[in-house]
Amino acid sequence: MGPGPQAHYTVQAQPAAGSCHYRYENGQPLPDLKCTPGAISPAVTQASITTTICKTGYTATIRPSSYVTGKEKTANAASYGYTGRMGDAEYDHQISLELGGDPNDPRNLWVEPPSPGHKAGSGPNNDKDKIENRLHTAVCAHTVTLARAQSAIAIDWTTALASLGLS
Secondary structure, X not given: OOOOOOOOOOOOOOOOOOOOOOEEEOOEEEOOOOOOOOOEOOOOOHHHOOOOOOOOOHHHHHOOOHHHHHHHHHHHHHHHOOOOOHHHOEEEEOOOHHXXXXXXXXXXXXXXXXXXXXXXXXXXOOOHHHXXXXXXXXXXXXXXXHHHHHHHHHHOOOOHHHHOOOO
16 A cells, blocks of 8 residues: 555655566566556545545545656656657556556556557557556456456556456
């Protein structure tokens, strides 16, 4: 569990340079679970989803500023040894904000390299986003519980839908 949404975010310390290592499943990048196991927001519970994550515009109200995340992204890229174009990588939440992930806990953020087939210079484009959207829809439709969706995406986003019977 992370600290949750804050009125003012500060730049968070990142793991030491070179201490984190990407994993790959079917060519897709996954974070190092020792560095980025995921962290959830205490403000989002199964009982609160209608007033938090299932409310249109919620994530925009809790997202840290680009001033904060820009500095963190640079430091986290060093943690993971990411040397690609920064504009093609996403500073991503392991457990997405739309699934109640903590907005600025370093255990929930990682520099996600582009998915296979990505055209260099075209900005972030990650297949993980589609999975996050499907899980969010399932949670808000009460097809799957918040806790199960959070756990599935934290373990391995590439198998999250299948593990929940949603593929």
